[in-house]
Every structure is written in structure tokens, then in C-alpha cells.
Amino acid sequence: MFYFKACPKCQGDQILEQDAYGEYKKCLQCGTLIEINEQEVGGEQSALPAFIEGEAQSAVAA
Secondary structure, eight states: OEETTOOTTTOOOEEEEEETTEEEEEETTTOOEEEOOTTTTTOOSOSSOHHHHHHHHHHHHO
């Protein structure tokens, strides 16, 4: 996937790439690398469903 004029350093074009450590954006003009964490690309914030998290939090508060 391409991101046009998205580089924070030079306003160049970026491409989304992936390696063994995860996804990152690489600027095609200056070579700047920006790591992408899972929350940024829509990953889940928690492995537990919301209702279980709520029960766990209320149990901790009690």
C-alpha cells in the first residue's frame, strides 16, 4: 500500500512493508522507517471481551 506525501521528515511517499518483526512504513525518497504497532492498524486492544474485562475490573475494585 502506498501513502502519498506521508513522510514526516521529507513529505515523500511511503510504502507499507512487513518483515519478521512486524509492519512498517518506509519512505521511498529519504528511507525513513516508521514502525506500525497493532493498535495503529486496527489490532485488538485486549484479548478479553469487554464484558469479561468489566467483571474483572469490578472484582479488582471490590
